[in-house]
């Protein structure tokens with residue numbers, strides 16, 4: 001681990017709202033190097049807005065937020081990168097190296113090429129690095145987006161539903177790459193998702209947003225019938241079915257699997 005122990009994110013008395021709509025209020029949250037924080041909640045609860053605050057795209061109404069300057073970002077698959085047939089994986093990762101720097105000299109160009117090659121190798125993407133993005137599978141594209149996000153050596157990795165529309169095998173590959181970065185470099189991960197199960201083994205804490213309220217805690221603390229019923233203000237049941245969490249009720253039925261299976265235990 002190269003990261004220190006200073007927090008990479010600190011919210012203090014934070015409030016964000018749009019008009020009459022409050023997404024969260026009085027949020028105190030500190031995220032440390034190497035922590036994996038999942039941001040969960042129904043549609044419109046403020047998950048993406050939470051990332052936008054961290055990216056400085058949205059300002060808080062009240063309170064403060066401080067973050068590290070070294071932030072990487074992994075979007076959903078199908079993120080808009082312009083013409084997918086004109087752009088190669090190598091170009092995408094190169095943008096991650098450039099950041100806001102322009103006009104690299106000759107030495108800079110060779111260093112850039114090395115960094116891009118190392119990042120491509122780390123996610124096993126060298127074989128298709130020169131193909132247009134548009135011909136690559138969803139899983140291959142997401143590996144490249146992980147490479148783009150980590151090539152700038154971030155202390156904080158923001159992930160906006162990066163597993164959406166990937167099959168379970170590719171979900172696992174992408175989560176493993178993110179977790180590998182976390183373990184090797186002590187990079188903190190903030191991971192927005194509708195579906196906690198693919199990341200459950202890695203999650204240290206959950207920030208669960210619902211209708212202007214929130215809970216922060218370990219998955220065992222937050223993902224319970226009692227806590228989520230209180231948060232939603234209605235009856236919600238949380239079951240563990242064959243190692244997976246199933247949330248029944250709430251405003252939308254995320255985490256849902258067929259509960260006709262046996263062996264479920266209310267939590």
Ligand SMILES: Nc1ncnc2c1ncn2[C@@H]1O[C@H](COP(=O)(O)OP(=O)(O)OP(=O)(O)O)[C@@H](O)[C@H]1O
Nearest residue numbers: 018021023041042043044045046047048049050194
């Ligand atoms: N710039 C903005 N101006 C006004 N309202 C906004 C703005 N950005 C977000 N909102 C509103 O804030 C709420 C939260 O939106 P956000 O996209 O953060 O939710 P989300 O939890 O990510 O939703 P989803 O799961 O559907 O992606 C929504 O009601 C949205 O319309």
